[in-house]
């Protein structure tokens with residue numbers, strides 16, 4: 001879990017505002033009761049399923065679906081996202097349903113541990 005504090009460092013992040021960059025990626029926003037600052041909580045995605053060897057395992061399939069759902073939050077209006085399977089290697093855009101299938105059939109790109117192409121903050 002990562003805490004973001006709404007402050008100068010975050011609002012100035014790469015020229016974009018807190019609302020543009022950080023807010024879409026957070027899971028929970030609360031107000032600090034002492035200082036009235038916004039405190040954003042980010043719960044990191046569970047990635048342990050990537051190491052499951054039998055990809056027909058329901059936990060692996062659920063992980064693939066969860067990944068697509070996570071990536072969809074980053075691009076809510078897009079029908080296609082970069083596919084992180086072993087064949088596409090984040091070089092091809094695929095329909096969301098196909099991405100989940102690729103992940104199960106071809107495997108998840110094991111070197112892709114930090115999902116920067118799918119909305120995971122580079123701040124984490």
Ligand SMILES: [Zn+2]
Pocket residue numbers: 083084085086087088089094099102103106
């Ligand atoms: Zn693919």
